Amino acid sequence: MKTKICEICSIAADTMFRVQIASGKNWIFVCQSCCEKSKSLTQYKYGGTWKGKRH
Numbered sequence: 001m002k003t004k005i006c007e008i009c010s011i012a013a014d015t016m017f018r019v020q021i022a023s024g025k026n027w028i029f030v031c032q033s034c035c036e037k038s039k040s041l042t043q044y045k046y047g048g049t050w051k052g053k054r055h
């Protein structure tokens, strides 16, 4: 199982959300809870879900 580190809170998780939280900035991977919080930002864009678990 692979994990990524959330770029906002630095927690490791096996399901990450690719989001943009500022205009013109790079895409970042964030955990579910940071993704939920980011949804209120006006520049929020969702770019997909990354899963480290193999099915």
Ligand SMILES: [Zn+2]
Pocket (backbone or CB within 6 Å): 006, 007, 008, 009, 010, 011, 030, 031, 032, 033, 034, 035
């Ligand atoms: Zn986070």
